[in-house]
Amino acid sequence: MNASDGIRVTLSELIEMRHRVREVQLFSTPSQRSPLIGLHHSKLRGRGVDFDQVRVYQAGDDVRTIDWRVTARTQEPHTKLFHEERERPIFIMVEQSCRLFFGSGLMFKSVLAAQAASLIGWAALGHNDRVGGLVFGDNEHYEIKPRRSKQSLLQLLNRLVRVNQSLNTESRPETDALGMALRRGREVLRPGSLVIVICDERALTEGAEQQLSLLSRHCDLLLPISDPLDHALPAAGLLRFAQRGAQLELDTLNVDLRQAYKAQAEARSARWELLAQKLRILLMPLSTQSEMVEQLRDYLNPQRPVKKQ
Structure with a gap:
């Protein structure tokens, strides 16, 4: 290495x-549906008109796409796929x-x-x-x-x-x-x-x-x-940081500093989670x-x- x-x-x-x-x-296959693409399909505005193939119906498929002829022949629900989905x-x-x-x-x-x-x-x-x-x-x-x-x-x-x-x-x-x-x-x-x-x-x-x-x-x-250091500071004593001539010193043995740093990271993570829930992402x-x-x-x-x- x-x-x-x-x-x-x-x-x-x-x-x-x-x-x-x-x-x-990551992506759906005929035998397995990915959570990622299941979410994507739920947000599509309409679908393509070009027929692609028929496969066994899976939970979450639009019932309007069921192929009733194939379903009747096989005695198992089948659904049509269109090009937009693939x-x-x-x-x-x-x-x-x-x-x-x-x-x-x-x-x-x-x-x-x-x-x-x-x-x-x-x-x-x-x-x-x-x-x-x-x-x-x-x-x-x-x-x-x-x-x-x-x-x-x-x-x-x-x-x-x-x-x-x-x-x-x-x-x-x-x-x-x-x-x-x-x-x-x-x-x-x-x-x-x-x-x-x-x-x-x-x-x-x-x-x-x-x-x-x-x-x-x-x-x-x-x-x-x-990175782990984005979320918590180790109790490692005095740490010095330098970038483009600027310098910063942190006393990581200061409990209040470490707690404030951790709280800031937790708030940042919570903000991402709240946004994802709000936007359904x-x-x-x-x-x-x-x-x-x-x-x-x-x-x-x-x-x-x-x-x-």
Whole structure:
């Protein structure tokens, strides 16, 4: 393992992520319905008119799509699928800003965000969906138009890697990079798109929250990225931080300071949960403390037994 592992991401690493798609049920299959796409279907305005196929009826399917001829012949309820259900533009919005260029767990937050975007992209492509997205940093964003091609996904991943490789601690952060990216996303999104937002947990400003509300008819999944140190300070004595000439000292042995820091983090998490409930968006916070695929599996398979530490 190289010393740089977990700090910077490489294109080969994101390409290899395609082999892990089968470990997580992100998208529905004829035999299993994903909670993520079940939520997305409930928010679609209408459906396509192009008939695709018939499959066994599943809980949550629209009863109006039942194929009564096949049902009568097989004595088992079957439903019709239309192209809109199988061919959605999937738009992955992923942050790569300097505030993500940090980590005390298995990897930097920027690497975790890139891995999550890659896994979702490969899963969508394997599900025959159009894949595109927007990579945004502190003062820039890059759009990739959704297409049903490996080249389009590789273009997105390549741009993601280039921005990731350029991250450094001397960058001057944009105060509301997420809000600006969401505003741009609203301008380019097509009806029926499924939007997935992967961003720093600390990115939820009032402006970003307003833009998410306006985008909620398209947005179905939020993945706020955090690190254990975002939620709690260790009692490690005097800690010194420096960035662009500015310095900060924290006495982590101060109990009141640690409690106030923890309370602020809990309020931030609660704000995400409240927003997700209000907008009926699926929320899956990811932490650098654990392996990304394991976390997604736990979210999408709640009946799965939890490993003992």
